[in-house]
Amino acid sequence: MWWGHLAVTCDGYILDATLPQVNRDGIDVPPLAVPLPHGWDTGTAVCIKFPGVMVDYQRHPKQVGFRSAGDARPSHWRPILDRMRSIAAAA
Numbered sequence: 001m002w003w004g005h006l007a008v009t010c011d012g013y014i015l016d017a018t019l020p021q022v023n024r025d026g027i028d029v030p031p032l033a034v035p036l037p038h039g040w041d042t043g044t045a046v047c048i049k050f051p052g053v054m055v056d057y058q059r060h061p062k063q064v065g066f067r068s069a070g071d072a073r074p075s076h077w078r079p080i081l082d083r084m085r086s087i088a089a090a091a
Contacts (some may be wrong), residue, residue, distance in 0.1 A: 007057060010077040012036050014046060014057050019078055027052040033084040 007016035016032040023029060029050045037044045046057040 007032075008074075008077050009036060009040075009059075010074040010081050013081055014083050015077050015084070016055075016057075017084075019055065020046070022053055025052075029053060029055075031084060033081055081087075 004041060007014055009015070013033050013035055015029065019029050019032050027050070029083075029090065032055070034048065037046055040046075040059055047058075050057045
């Protein structure tokens, strides 16, 4: 319904577990968990550059329906975020 890629926020992080879907033609990006920037609620964007691709995350001002959907709840994403944190800490 819009041009873009959907990620979620959980416990102060932007979490994009499906980012590897862009992997092709030499582009290889991992799932992403980055801290939310100061000002996120007022429109501050997050830009992350990988070789061959740049990802720009912005808070969508009007979230109708998806915010309360089961797959968008922080309780659904917290275990994934915890796992991603533990992998990053071990690296």
